[in-house]
Amino acid sequence: MKSAIKNLFVTLISFTAVGVTSAQNAAKPQRTIVIMIDGFGEPYYRNSDMPNLNRMEKEGIFAVVPSIMPAVTMVNNVAIATGELPNKQGITGNVWYNPKTKEEEFIEDPDLIMVPTIFDKAKDRGIKSALFSVKKKTVDMMSKNTVVSLCPECDGAEESEWAKLFGPPPGVYSKEVTYWLMESALHTIKNNPDLGLIYIHTTDYPMHTWAPEDKDSKEFLHKLDEYIGKLHETAPDAAILITADHGLNHKDYCWDLEKACAKRKAPIKISISPEKDRYFKHHRGMGGSAYVYLKKPKDLEKVKKTLLSLKGVEAVLTKEEAVNKYDLLPERVGDLMVLGDKVTVFGQLADTEFEKLPAAYRSHGSTYECIVPVFVYNAKGAPKAYFFDHNYKVAAWLYR
Template identity: 35%
Template sequence: MIDGLDPEYLATCPAPNLQRFASDGFHVSGGGMMPSVTNVNNTTMVTGHYPAQHGIVSNYWLDRQAGIEEYVESGEFICSETIFAQCRRQGGRSLLAASKDKLRRLLGDDTDLAFSSESPTTQAVAAAGNPPDVYSLEVNAWTINAARSALNAQHYDLAFIASTDYAMHTYGPDHPESRRHITILDEALGQLVADIPDIQLLITADHGMSDKRRMLHLPAVLAKRGIKARAIPIIKDHYVVHHSNLGGCIYLHLEDPTALSDALGLLRETDGIEEALPRTEAAERFSLMEERIGDIVVTGSADVVFGDPSEVALPPGLRSHGSSHERQVPIIGYGGDFGGFEFRENRDLGRYVSERVLG
């Protein structure tokens, strides 16, 4: 999982190994889940299910029953079986290597080995060196190389390697640093394939990336009509250097549920808002678990993020995700028998593993 790998990066940056994998295997353009954020899509990949089944609908949420906001970074929130649990149930061994430690904490249950660049094992450090800073271009290669060393040291039937999108948040596809980052990634992937005999490799992204130039504070918009609302930033996590907790989709919880119709009308008239959907309609449209989302789900135009100016200023040159404009992702398969299986979404990678490899 190459975090934030918008298709534009592959179209712009040289990546000879990825091009070879695509040429010798397959390469299609697929869709990601909504909201187009990390936790939602990675959980989809490792379960093969939509968020309506696995229950991860954001990076950060409001627990309605407890009345508290919290980060969604624990496997206890996942409601369906992962491919790691399926692998273990069938007597296999699995590995998870992540650049971001939040993915180790969220997805690492039922693996035989799970580590991150922020929480490395002594074996990973011995094999790949001290991890680079998580806000660096080199950290993703470290994660891939550490996973490669682990796969060479012991037998694993299944491995999930997850990068971080710091580089994509920071640099557009035509920036020289993007070319350098993709080159580093591509070389690490090439070495992975060279070192692991009979590898079956599937590559995709959790979401794309867009330039953002406008910020909307929706509680203030609604307050003009006397409607009180609580906004929950779906993209929010501990990696604020990436995106300043500003994303293109947000959940709104209304203080007065009877104000729903008026709130929807006002939001739909607001420039920069693409869609404002009531909970049930949003859950059906995006295959989300209804009880875990807001009263209203709002998505923004391609250049819009949602946030509170009293908490954060819109950073110059911000690149972020969360909206429907960051749903398109590449899907590449190499070394396996993928015939007769249709890959349309990043979800299908987990579905392929569950049904064709482990099933």
């Protein structure tokens, strides 16, 4: 799906908004900035110098909470943007098995989201919103009913007002792409006081590349923290809500479950890695969980036993068990859900059923990447701290 940027020229908006902003302040909810820091597991926070987040932790609401399984971006981003679990909002991976086409497909169609997003709710309240993301799939899925949307890969990004101001967008496989996005967001917020909701989604490429203790990771997160401080300076009246979708871990091994089951005379229809997306360099489509679709229902026990015999497979859940445990939508998960241990992932391999992965390989998708921080800062009317017991609740209370 092609995605074009939405660009409200800032000078025009500022000029026309000045006369009405003060009159509407009393009636409108507080301006809100939501930041989804992709890949920002707690170890990344604790290993980095982030004084602005440290201050927000002390002065606001802070918690370390579970994220949503599977621990992949689309599942969690949509959960955060809707305030709902997958069994209601419908997104159970970055890809899904489409029963109509009988093929694996990337989740890029916004109609797959089954409930309103905060952007929809904001529009219903007369609130203008903006979405800034390093990933095109986020804009494809969530930008409906925003008045501003931007991603570096979106049609028109290289000719946009932001590109004129800050240069052409850097490549998606870089830490600089987040800096460019933050500059664009800051400029837009500064010049558009009538934007009531701003959602920013950064890149996890640095986390896929570097461990929490690596100096390059620390440098990236320190710089990101500086931008968060600038956001507060630019919009001191705004609530700032921050969380993440997943953490990252080094992985040692990958199984191709289709090949492994076939070799052991327990063939399956298809195995899907919920982590798989178009950003192949991040993780090669390999993740710590998998949905397995059976050829025949009677094969369940044999396939389950075969999967459990594989090194690194920690658990195999039936559809019913997976749906109940992780609040998933039954129609969009496999007959079985396979979970890896901390160092094992699943994906498609070219010529082998099993691969030992390089020392630098890092990925997510398992229960071991499901712990993330939540920050709620300067938020008037926010619920009590105990409300924020999962990442998806960080903005679930808005516009209700």
